[in-house]
Amino acid sequence: MNARTSLGTPWPLAYTVSSDDCRTPMPLGFDAPLAKAARHLAELGYDALEVQVRDVGARDAERLSAAVEPTGLRIVGLGTGPVAAQDGLTLTDPAPDVRRHALDRLLGAARLAVALDVPLTLGQTRGTFLAGLEDLQRHWAEEAVRRLAAEAAELGTRLLIEPQARTNTSLWNTPEQALAFTATIEAPTALVLDTHHLEAEGLDAATAVAAHVKATGCLQLASAAGRGPLTVGDHRLPTLLHALRDGDFTGWLTLEHTQEGDSLRAAARSWAALHDALARP
Numbered sequence: 001m002n003a004r005t006s007l008g009t010p011w012p013l014a015y016t017v018s019s020d021d022c023r024t025p026m027p028l029g030f031d032a033p034l035a036k037a038a039r040h041l042a043e044l045g046y047d048a049l050e051v052q053v054r055d056v057g058a059r060d061a062e063r064l065s066a067a068v069e070p071t072g073l074r075i076v077g078l079g080t081g082p083v084a085a086q087d088g089l090t091l092t093d094p095a096p097d098v099r100r101h102a103l104d105r106l107l108g109a110a111r112l113a114v115a116l117d118v119p120l121t122l123g124q125t126r127g128t129f130l131a132g133l134e135d136l137q138r139h140w141a142e143e144a145v146r147r148l149a150a151e152a153a154e155l156g157t158r159l160l161i162e163p164q165a166r167t168n169t170s171l172w173n174t175p176e177q178a179l180a181f182t183a184t185i186e187a188p189t190a191l192v193l194d195t196h197h198l199e200a201e202g203l204d205a206a207t208a209v210a211a212h213v214k215a216t217g218c219l220q221l222a223s224a225a226g227r228g229p230l231t232v233g234d235h236r237l238p239t240l241l242h243a244l245r246d247g248d249f250t251g252w253l254t255l256e257h258t259q260e261g262d263s264l265r266a267a268a269r270s271w272a273a274l275h276d277a278l279a280r281p
Helices: 033-044 057-070 082-084 096-116 134-155 175-182 195-200 205-215 237-246 261-280
Strands: 013-019 048-052 076-079 120-122 157-161 189-194 216-221 254-255
Touching: 013 076, 013 195, 013 261, 033 057, 033 120, 033 189, 057 076, 057 096, 076 195, 076 254, 082 096, 096 120, 096 134, 120 134, 120 175, 120 189, 120 261, 134 175, 134 216, 157 175, 157 261, 175 189, 175 205, 189 195, 189 205, 195 205, 195 216, 205 216, 205 237, 216 237
Parallel strands: 013 048, 013 254, 048 076, 076 120, 120 157, 157 189, 189 216, 216 254
Antiparallel strands: none
């Protein structure tokens, strides 16, 4: 890691940004085109970026790298939220063409992840169930994710599944549910744990992280109130950081939260809160 920007942890500190293929920047990431966001985040002291993508493939690796490399930051992961959030494509849609299109988008993102040598993360694109179709939709999603994980592994990367609150998706709302599913997959996988989603499901974030740190590739952070930027004095942060250290965490941290109207201030607040937490015993 770059000593100028590092908080002194063994884990890169990343911020959520949107690739320029997105229709608009994602509301939980820096509100600016990719190159501009990267430049500002480097100036604030971040190490890396987690890039949300919508419609990409391996051909886009050079474009993404060209936008980021001049800042000295690195891309540590690709998120796929815009596939569902901006285009409404999910793996559980009743329409076969929509499911096929969703999987094609995810496979394209996997090829880009391989070209960038980073993991691919899966969140709300798995979709939600409709009454009477639950079993069929679960089957569609599970088969699609098995294929995605297998092809990602064959290409040379791995899939990270994010347990998300039931308001976002009907599948794998807790780490235990996600791990029960990934145990049926031969390809290597891991988890993305997000403090907002854990807490929305009534889980204590630090306890969940401590229990599943070995299976976790990324920890996403936001304030407990309103999913906003972190604040100095957040009592959860030292406990979370200790859980990562005690569990020999080898992944990365990502700030994924609302911007409260000003991404520069939001990103600075979160960086300062983590710096403060690391200074505490």
